[in-house]
Amino acid sequence: MFVAEPALLPAHPAACALPPVQPSHPHSTSLRVGLIGVGTVGTGVWQLLARNRALLSARGGRAIALVAVATRSPERAAPLLATVPGVRLLADPLALATDPGVDVVLELAGGADAPLPWLLAAFAHGKHVVTANKALLARHGAQLAAAAARSGRTLAYEAAVAGAVPVVKTLREALAANRIDALEGILNGTSNFILTRMATHGASYAAALAEAQALGYAEADPTLDVGGQDAAHKLALLAAHAFGAPLREGAVHTEGITQLQPGDLTAAAHLGYAVRLLALARRVATVQGGQGLELRVHPALLPLAHPLAGVQGAHNGLLVQADAAGPLLLCGAGAGAQPTASAVLADLVDLARTGNGATPLPAFGTLPAGQAPLAPVPMAQVRGRHLLRLLPGRALCEAQAVRLLARAGLAVQRRAWLAAEAPGQGPQLLLLTGPAPEGVAQAAAQQLQQATGAQVRGLRVHDTQDTHEPGASRTA
Numbered sequence: 184m185f186v187a188e189p190a191l192l193p194a195h196p197a198a199c200a201l202p203p204v205q206p207s208h209p210h211s212t213s214l215r216v217g218l219i220g221v222g223t224v225g226t227g228v229w230q231l232l233a234r235n236r237a238l239l240s241a242r243g244g245r246a247i248a249l250v251a252v253a254t255r256s257p258e259r260a261a262p263l264l265a266t267v268p269g270v271r272l273l274a275d276p277l278a279l280a281t282d283p284g285v286d287v288v289l290e291l292a293g294g295a296d297a298p299l300p301w302l303l304a305a306f307a308h309g310k311h312v313v314t315a316n317k318a319l320l321a322r323h324g325a326q327l328a329a330a331a332a333r334s335g336r337t338l339a340y341e342a343a344v345a346g347a348v349p350v351v352k353t354l355r356e357a358l359a360a361n362r363i364d365a366l367e368g369i370l371n372g373t374s375n376f377i378l379t380r381m382a383t384h385g386a387s388y389a390a391a392l393a394e395a396q397a398l399g400y401a402e403a404d405p406t407l408d409v410g411g412q413d414a415a416h417k418l419a420l421l422a423a424h425a426f427g428a429p430l431r432e433g434a435v436h437t438e439g440i441t442q443l444q445p446g447d448l449t450a451a452a453h454l455g456y457a458v459r460l461l462a463l464a465r466r467v468a469t470v471q472g473g474q475g476l477e478l479r480v481h482p483a484l485l486p487l488a489h490p491l492a493g494v495q496g497a498h499n500g501l502l503v504q505a506d507a508a509g510p511l512l513l514c515g516a517g518a519g520a521q522p523t524a525s526a527v528l529a530d531l532v533d534l535a536r537t538g539n540g541a542t543p544l545p546a547f548g549t550l551p552a553g554q555a556p557l558a559p560v561p562m563a564q565v566r567g568r569h570l571l572r573l574l575p576g577r578a579l580c581e582a583q584a585v586r587l588l589a590r591a592g593l594a595v596q597r598r599a600w601l602a603a604e605a606p607g608q609g610p611q612l613l614l615l616t617g618p619a620p621e622g623v624a625q626a627a628a629q630q631l632q633q634a635t636g637a638q639v640r641g642l643r644v645h646d647t648q649d650t651h652e653p654g655a656s657r658t659a
């Protein structure tokens with residue numbers, strides 16, 4: 184979203200030297216897992232492993248055994264340790280990562296940087312790595328993928344994106360034959376929980392965030408959730424698969440839900456839209472005649488008929504536009520201990536099945552030889568429709584506002600009046616624009632604010648008017 188300026192104002196460590204990789208286990212024995220971090224997800228994994236032990240062994244072809252745990256909170260691990268005899272408790276994650284009795288390092292501690300040396304050491308010592316840590320992967324994924332490839336081991340991270348929903352597996356394996364044209368997602372459970380609680384229960388932002396934290400959905404630092412960075416990390420990982428987009432910090436335009444007001448949600452609902460934190464990666468044709476890649480996370484108005492508008496609470500959704508498969512919708516629990524544990528254990532079952540010797544799947548997508556990644560499309564050139572919400576300080580003339588926008592290059596397709604937000608204020612004017620480059624829409628909103636004195640709040644609309652065909656969605 185964007186808010187026009189007030190009318191009166193102008194407008195790590197270097198890659199380890201690798202010792203020779205030792206085969207860490209014969210395939211016939213159990214898969215020995217070393218867990219770093221016993222928090223929400225670590226506890227969930229432990230519980231699910233205990234509950235479905237026989238099922239997991241049958242599906243993996245051998246037992247999955249937790250053999251060592253590194254934790255900063257032994258008191259939290261104590262009740263779990265009591266249920267599994269023989270698990271070694273370590274204070275140092277690096278010791279666990281290099282432990283000869285561990286085949287797979289399971290990193291569930293979190294943090295964008297701290298786990299890097301542990302996981303590089305794990306690969307250097309011939310271990311596979313499973314992680315749910317999207318912040319780490321978004322920042323260091325290329326380095327970790329290279330280390331995995333050098334050691335012939337697997338870097339698996341299904342749990343890092345969309346919780347229980349198998350989005351990584353779908354892109355990497357099930358859709359391997361397809362050119363992907365677009366990924367439209369709701370990838371942060373906490374933000375979606377807050378938005379749907381506010382819209383459907385009238386909850387306050389603060390109360391809904393506190394509830395999401397209590398339910399174990401939020402990051403240790405929840406500003407990553409509500410600021411959009413968590414969804415951006417996940418989108419970057421998916422775009423690396425789908426488009427071979429390099430993992431690069433700052434590549435995803437990122438806005439969170441913190442600037443939204445309850446009145447924005449009311450106005451959206453009045454016009455038949457739901458507000459969601461949208462994560463979008465799509466190839467578009469540029470005016471220069473080539474193709475570019477939009478990568479963006481921001482609040483957006485989705486028509487109620489859009490498949491992602493129905494994604495409620497902490498659920499996530501991903502709509503994939505694939506050239507052969509067509510549109511494909513994946514949806515389910517996007518956060519929380521058990522849904523995330525489900526994805527973690529799926530990775531462990533894969534490793535139990537394949538074991539050492541199998542060629543690991545590439546950690547991220549690969550481009551054909553000689554093909555360069557798509558160039559990023561600047562936000563000012565992103566084309567779309569907008570809802571302009573005018574909060575007037577004095578009487579507004581609808582026709583004047585529409586004429587002014589038209590002169591600035593922005594057509595109005597629909598108008599509506601909404602009751603004042605508070606006593607003493609005038610009614611709000613809602614103007615739904617036609618498609619235009621974002622730079623044009625922002626400049627027009629600014630002019631409108633200066634001319635009318637109203638506060639103008641701009642919200643992006645995501646609908647089917649700009650289609651997913653690479654030739655149909657044009658940048659400025």
Ligand SMILES: NC(=O)c1ccc[n+]([C@@H]2O[C@H](COP(=O)([O-])OP(=O)(O)OC[C@H]3O[C@@H](n4cnc5c(N)ncnc54)[C@H](O)[C@@H]3O)[C@@H](O)[C@H]2O)c1
Nearest residue numbers: 220221222223224253254255291292293315316518519523
């Ligand atoms: N909570 C979810 O729903 C969810 C879903 C998907 C992915 N994730 C990811 O999973 C990871 C863990 O998330 P969480 O919600 O369980 O977090 P959490 O804060 O509940 O748990 C992390 C645990 O790791 C421990 N830890 C941190 N540094 C450590 C160290 N150096 N040595 C030993 N232990 C250490 C902490 O003390 C804590 O107990 C994060 O990367 C998160 O982004 C979480």
Ligand SMILES: N[C@@H](CCO)C(=O)O
Nearest residue numbers: 371372373401402518
């Ligand atoms: N904090 C994350 C956890 C799942 O990755 C979310 O709310 O989506």
